[in-house]
Amino acid sequence: MNRNGSSSENSLSSYGNIENDVLTPFTYQYSASKLQHAKMYLFTIVILPFRVLGVGLFFLLTLLLSNVLTIGYDVRSQTKPICDLRRWLLLPIVCMCARFVFFIGGFHWIKLKGIRATRNEAPILVVAPHSSFLDALVIVALGMPSVVGKTESAESFVGGFFRVLQPILVNREDPNSRKKAIQELIRRAQSKEEWPQIVIFPEGTCTNRSCIATFKSGAFSAGVPVQPVVVRWPNKVDCVTWVCEGPSVLKLLWLAMTQLYNKLEVEFLPVYQPNEDEQLDAELYANNIRRLMAEHLNIPLCDLSYDDFCQIRIACKYKLPAHEAAIYLNSLLQVMFALEHNRDQLSDEDKQAKWLQARLESMLNVCRRKPYLSRTEFTNIVFPTCQPNSKANYLLNLVAKHYTSPLSNKLNFRMCMVHTSMLLFPKLPHQALCYATKAYHLCTLQTGVDDVEAWEISRSDAAELLSFAFTLENDATVQLILDQAYLIRDSIISNNTRSNHSFNGISGDYLYEGLLSQLPDVANCYIYFDTEISKIFGRRRRPLIDSTSASESNLNTVISAPAIQMTNSLAAVNDTSIKSQKDLILTNFECIDITEVPLKESNCYADKIKDDIHLINNSLKDDLSINFRGRVSSMPKHQLSSSTVLMDLEDNSDSKDAYLQKCISFAMITHTNRALGMMYLQENNWDLELAVKKYLSNQQNCSTNKRQLKRTYLQSNEQPIVIDLTTSDDLCNNNLTGQKVSTAATESIENLPIFNVLSWNINGLESANLNKRMSSVVQTIKKEEFHVVCLQEVIVSCLKILREQLESTYHIFSASDHNSSWDYFVVILVKKHPDIVVDTDTVSIQPFPNSVMNRHLLSVDLSLSQSFRQSNVELNLRMFTTHLESCAEYSAVRSAQLKSVWDTMSYYVNSGQFRAGSQGNRASILCGDLNLRDSEVSMLGGLPYGIQDVWNECGRRVEIRNTWDPMHNPNARRLFKGVPRAHMTFRYDRMYVLGSRLKPIDFGLRGIEKIKDLSCLPSDHWGILGRFLLPVL
Incomplete structure (x- = not known):
């Protein structure tokens, strides 16, 4: 037994054997030889x-x-x-x-x-x-x-x-x-x-x-x-x-x-x-x-921030058990409930209380059936219906680390749920212990009980619960508290016997009375902790459940326990027992960055705009459910009307929080930015629905606006593709509304001059299941018939498969034609189409002079005739694909390579050396595995004039941002043991376009479905698909 009276299997003191350790930045142990x-x-x-x-x-x-x-x-x-x-x-x-x-x-x-x-x-x-x-x-x-x-x-x-x-x-x-x-x-x-x-x-x-x-x-x-x-x-x-x-x-x-x-x-x-x-x-x-x-x-x-560090110190001060683990768990609970609250848009207070009660009860039911879980099982239980964001993934790793037993390498879910119950009711430890008992099976002599107040557990389970929930000196202290709890119970039973009572069982209320009579400071440690947290952080870091009300403190209607003469705590509980569920409003969620919450996409943007505004207005009832991270650009004072409200982030007033959240809501609905939202809202007296209608009206009157082109395309022809990367194989193509995502253009889209380009790193260097993975890549290309396909990390055997199966329908240009000694290379496939003319004399393969990995640039000229999908405009296009230098240490080399490609794109579009025709009919597209970080683009001064990032231009949708994602792609996860760190996701694969004749209207991912009869996907990268609208004169 350890010092808390529990076996070493349940101890949180040692984690040396835990894989995928998560570093804590506020601890340091000095060592020297x-x-x-x-x-x-x-x-x-x-x-x-x-x-x-x-x-x-x-x-x-x-x-x-x-x-x-x-x-x-x-x-x-x-x-x-x-x-x-x-x-x-x-x-x-x-x-x-x-x-x-x-x-x-x-x-x-x-x-x-x-x-x-x-x-x-x-x-x-x-x-x-x-x-x-x-x-x-x-x-x-x-x-x-x-x-x-x-x-x-x-x-x-x-x-x-x-x-x-x-x-x-x-x-x-x-x-x-x-x-x-x-x-x-x-x-x-x-x-x-x-x-x-x-x-x-x-x-x-x-x-x-x-x-x-x-x-x-x-x-x-x-x-x-x-x-x-x-x-x-x-x-x-x-x-x-x-x-x-x-x-x-x-x-x-x-x-x-x-x-x-x-x-x-x-x-x-x-x-x-x-x-x-x-x-x-x-x-x-x-x-x-x-x-x-x-x-x-x-x-x-x-x-982790300084606020987290302060909470750990406060938890240590009041001797919360496993204080560091408890803080990480508390933060995870905040994120968990806030994510699900934002997703479900719960605005009715009764529904919120019932939802929270059902959520807690379901987790306790799982705990009774399976007290030890793997990390994957734990993740699925904590986030059963929504996708964890980056902070949630980081906290999942921390919690899993601290609650995993080094002997079984399994997460102690029972200990986790005991701490969860105590943290949900910090001001009511009596009520918290009642819920914590439901993490254990009923005493064998007790049947037909579901109410938390009447739930009784065995003496051995009660000893373990106390050692989990509180910091106690030794096993003798635990037994002393249990003796006192049974004594209190027996004194009540002699006067008021309950039908559901078992001779050996003990309920949470008696456990609290026994602890309070022996160690009052320990019994109230969660109260002290929550009080100091509220004093320091105020609204920024409140408990999940605000149980300070004198009349409302529970999740469901409970049977009042009889009064106990020895102490006055149960009498106080009678005064604070719940009579209504309406006060349990989840107004204290951890602030969540709205850009990390998947947005619900409507089939028809214009028809659903009122519903979207209604949902967001409901979420605004909780002024902490959405966090605006940033600042709003201010307008000159002479431009502000009397109704204008100047906003400052440092002012935490509720009214200004609401104004900021309306800016966020506008950006969410219109897929624009918060600064634009502030302008439209101020002009329309902060009426969100009126501002959105005004914006849409302006967009419809501007036929050359790129966002109007995108929405016309999406609204009239195809619903946005929203990909849930965590769903099963059968649901891989479903969007958030549960409707099937169309991966082929509809009949009306077929009549538009749409040009499709796919770019994909096919991971040819990975030999595992290579033939089957290549077969999946080929089938994707055959099924969707992209006009141009750019592939990276292709090896000789992959090229052979491509030529065997696609040469009849595609022109295939390989960089290996320049240097056959390269281990891997890039390839461009151009569809054989009567209106797409390929100039084979312009095929260019340029090795980068500063590359240490034999990286190179492949390009080819295309000409789209005037009859291409009735565009009536001839377009000269140069396609570029490349695989830039990998790894963070080659950032400078990669940046130099990117700049040279950008210069080449601009040269071909703007100079007179690029084929025949006027400069206005020229365009260039660069796509590939660029291995870029956003900071590297910023270090280059941002995108050059005229070059557009297709993902940016098509709405910056968060759910399809990262193309190399070990959290959701098992092929990429091969480099990690267990769950990789949340920050190990990147937008490596990108698509850039230069030229006014190509308007990007849609951006999506491909290769998200697992290969039949295999547990892997076609590649460790997602393929990226860009769709461009050609002009119609």
Whole structure:
């Protein structure tokens, strides 16, 4: 038995054998070899005293000079930069003295890599990962730029040193201080005055550098270019990591000063120019920068934030059992219920209560039948009807890690459900224990019971439940609590016998009474935890069920328990027992990014617009059910009417939350953006339905608008394709409305001049089931008869199959014709069609000169005649396909390759060298496995003029965004053991078009159906299908 009275099978203390470990960024365990310890003990005697003396003297000197330099400065009311002669003379001396402080302390080497941008190029430096108070050395190495800090720091003993930096101050006692600080940061960043650059550590707390935590968005609100700066501490002994569960400050200082020397590396990445979406959405901007820095450091992203870290500390303070696991589980419950709430659009309060009750009861029923689950089973139970988003996947991995037994490698679902019950009713531990008992089978002598209050379990099960739900010293303590609970039960039975009572059984209410009489602090630990969480986070982090009402506290009508004279807790429960279910409104869900929730698609966009508005208006009743991540671009004041509402994200008022959510709703319905929504809503007095109708009316009057073309196509001819990648084989082609998705054009589409292009990495290097997978690829091409097919990662045997089965209907051009020694290559197939003329003399195969993987570009010229589907316009088209360099470490090579292809596309469309005909009749399409990250496109300055991303142009549908997705594609999952990390999904495969004669109207995926009699799919990539509308004159 362990210290909680449970067997080691149920212990959460060891996870060394768990596969697919998820790193926690707020823990660090110091380790060093015996030889390193011996050196440190020796240096403690020989070197440490002199270093302490030297550091102290130079620190005092630096502080003295800083105070002299800042005499007369008031940083709290500073409106202009300080550029006087005194600062010009003394600041270099202060920097030199501060550097000597660290040098004497053992930090000898600072290696600077890259080129630091000037303030005009990047007014903000974003530094990560932030792991220690010793990161102050980065500030010194950068020449004392400005920082953001607490007001108390500027007024403390070392305030002079802090005031030298001309900081932006945050006063914790002022509720508006954070808002003012962000406004000041934006003002300085956009100012033309000679302010120093601003250094930001956007993680907001220290981590162990194993991953990059969530960025705060404040530094990105200005929408100005920033320069990412990555920090490394490449030392044999880690003497800098300062986290909650790690060495203290004094120990870290001792470790640092007893090393012969310590090294620091500071690397400046290229300046990041935000695109329009990032300028309007600070959260998006922050996430893209975070992803870029993580890829450069080759470490994963971590969706844990400082708020999660604070909750873990509070849970530890009040001794919640397995406190870290409980916080992850609580966050997962928030996401789970919020996702299903958004999906089901539950607006009626009675329905919400019944739905939540049924959801909890169903999970408890599963727990009784199967107390141990595999990870896959656990995922299916937690998310039975909806697709988990990226945060949910990350939390699933964390919860699975912490609740998995190292002996059986199975998740302890019973322990998980006990914690779930306690976290659902933090203010009512009595009621929580009643539900927790339903995770166990009824006592053998009790039958016909379903009510939670009357549910009784055996003594051994009750002992395990207590050890799961509370932190108890040992097995003797558990038995003492049980003895007291049985004593209370027997005293009541003698006066009021219940028909459903069993002699050996015990119910949750008696367990709570026994615990309360012996250990009242332990019995109320969840109350203390929830109270402090509410005090710190308020509305941002409330419990799932708000059980503070004096009259409403349960999920269903219960039989009131008889009063107990020994304590007054059950009498209090009688006063707080439920009389109605209407107060159980789920107003406290975790905020969910609406872009990660699959949208319900209507068969006819225009006919269903009122229904969509009705559903979204219902969801707006809960002002936390949707989270707007970003900021809205403001309009000049002279353009605002009296009804206009200026919105600021830092203002958390309910009314402004509603306005922001209407902007989101507009963007969801119209497939546009939030800034456009704000404009239409303001013009229509914030009437959502009227604004949408106005937008649609304007679109119908603009025949050349690309979104009108898309909707005309979808509305008149084919319903949008919505793909649920988690459904069974039989449902793979069903959309969210349950209707069959058409993969072939309807009769009316056949009459339109539509040009179809498929691009697909067929994974020819994977030998497993290659022939059957190739057969599936060929059948897909034959079935849909695409006009052009571009294939990547083709090998010789695959090319042979293509030529044997498709040469009669397609022209086949292979890059292997240029170099037969390549292990894999790209191929273009052009349909043999009387109106599609292929110029074989223009076939071009260009190896990339900087490639280390033999990557190359294949292109061919096509001519679509005037009779092609009655378009009446001849179009000269150049098709490009390529497979750019793989892996994050070749990002620079890949970017150079992409830029050269873009230049080639522009050259062929805009120069006079591209075939005959006017420039207006030329177009080019690039598609393939480009291995791109969004940050790399941004680093190139965004898309060149005129080039369009087809996925972007066709509505940016989230469900078909990622084309390489190990979470849903078992072929891609072969690289991972268990469930891969949620951030390991990418939009590698892309399609770009240049030329006004081709209008992208639809984007979809192919290869999503499993091969018959096999458990795999055709490839580890989804195929991407772009459809283009040709002009009709």
